[in-house]
Amino acid sequence: MFLKDYISDIFNAVKSLLTGMRRTGYYFTHHKEIITQQYPDTKQILPERFRGEVIMLHDENNEHACTGCTACELACPNATIKIVTKFDVSPEGKKKKALDTFVYHLELCTMCNLCIVACPTDAIKMAQTFEHSVFDRSLLTKKLNKPGSKIRDGVE
Ligand code: SF4
Ligand code: SF4
Numbered sequence: 001m002f003l004k005d006y007i008s009d010i011f012n013a014v015k016s017l018l019t020g021m022r023r024t025g026y027y028f029t030h031h032k033e034i035i036t037q038q039y040p041d042t043k044q045i046l047p048e049r050f051r052g053e054v055i056m057l058h059d060e061n062n063e064h065a066c067t068g069c070t071a072c073e074l075a076c077p078n079a080t081i082k083i084v085t086k087f088d089v090s091p092e093g094k095k096k097k098a099l100d101t102f103v104y105h106l107e108l109c110t111m112c113n114l115c116i117v118a119c120p121t122d123a124i125k126m127a128q129t130f131e132h133s134v135f136d137r138s139l140l141t142k143k144l145n146k147p148g149s150k151i152r153d154g155v156e
Contacts, residue, residue: 051111051126054081054104056144063152064145066123068099075118080108099145106132107140121155 027034037044046052058064068085086100102124116124124144134140 046128046130050128050130051113052128052130053106053111053126053132054109054115054124054144055127056102056124056146057122058146058149059152061152062146062149064099064123064149065121065152065155066099066102066119066145067121067151067155068097069120071118071120072115072124075114077112077114078108078110080105080110081115098151102144104142104144105140106142107137 056064056066068083070083070085073081073083082101082103082105083099084101084103085097087095088098089095111126113126116126132140
């Protein structure tokens with residue numbers, strides 16, 4: 001009985017080895033069918049709908065379209081967004097609410113997209129970045145409006 005099991009194990013091991021080698025040999029001669037990518041040397045091409053993080057769009061003049069309306073903050077189901085507002089004073093002396101800081105807690109974000117849909121000015125969008133690993137959790141709390149940026153003229 002022992003001898004029978006022993007021989008059976010050897011047979012199965014050799015069979016398994018040959019199965020694996022047959023697969024390896026196949027891809028050795030069919031390079032175009034290989035789907036495994038040598039990450040990070042080869043960057044993954046992600047599907048268009050992939051959501052990696054919320055970002056704020058800025059143009060070449062460092063201007064964005066965020067009015068500080070807080071619609072995204074209200075739409076977010078888990079308090080990932082905190083909009084801090086301020087009042088800008090026009091040359092005529094009129095006060096107008098504006099964005100001071102867009103705080104985004106990437107570590108809380110579920111990529112549900114509700115904030116993007118809620119934004120009336122398309123000021124934010126989903127980016128495809130995904131390499132978010134850090135040793136310090138606080139680095140995942142981000143300020144989305146760039147330093148020195150301001151709202152684009154004409155955006156209400
Ligand atoms: S994608 Fe969802 S969870 Fe993330 S910030 Fe927007 S609303 Fe909140
Ligand atoms: S990102 Fe859009 S929804 Fe959020 S505060 Fe700015 S304008 Fe409002």
